[in-house]
Amino acid sequence: MQIRELDLKELLTAYEVVSQLRVDLSYKEFEDLIYDMRDMEYKIFGIMNGEELITYAGVTIQTNLYHKRHLYIFELVTDEKYRGKKYGEMMLDYLYDYAKVGMCENIVLSSGLQKKEAHGFYEKNGFTKKSYVFLKSLDSTL
Numbered sequence: 001m002q003i004r005e006l007d008l009k010e011l012l013t014a015y016e017v018v019s020q021l022r023v024d025l026s027y028k029e030f031e032d033l034i035y036d037m038r039d040m041e042y043k044i045f046g047i048m049n050g051e052e053l054i055t056y057a058g059v060t061i062q063t064n065l066y067h068k069r070h071l072y073i074f075e076l077v078t079d080e081k082y083r084g085k086k087y088g089e090m091m092l093d094y095l096y097d098y099a100k101v102g103m104c105e106n107i108v109l110s111s112g113l114q115k116k117e118a119h120g121f122y123e124k125n126g127f128t129k130k131s132y133v134f135l136k137s138l139d140s141t142l
Helices: 009-018 027-040 087-101 115-126
Strands: 001-005 043-047 052-064 068-078 106-109
Touching: 001 068, 001 087, 009 027, 009 043, 009 052, 009 068, 009 106, 027 052, 068 087, 087 106
Parallel strands: 068 106
Antiparallel strands: 001 043, 043 052, 052 068
């Protein structure tokens, strides 16, 4: 068992886990977005058991006026087969150390309104609710 940064050759393996969280995302969209996000230093970390991906985390170090220098977690998902076995906590511990090395002041993430189980997980791991996230679609059918 090891936690390491995944490379672009492992995108299909990563997608198999990410698609359990982002169910409306096709592999082609996933691949295109990963390539686009490279400009913002998006990193993919995984808990690996040999060639099998157990937990995926997509993160970047950002700076803004509200959160200062921080690690932003875009995705954190554990394969359904391994949920409830502390892999999420293991990845958060790793990301905490990564953020400290990156001289971050905070770790920030956003979680969907319907994700009550995820909210409990994050609160149990030291996160507090600090803000709301608002979204306005640019869909022309509005």
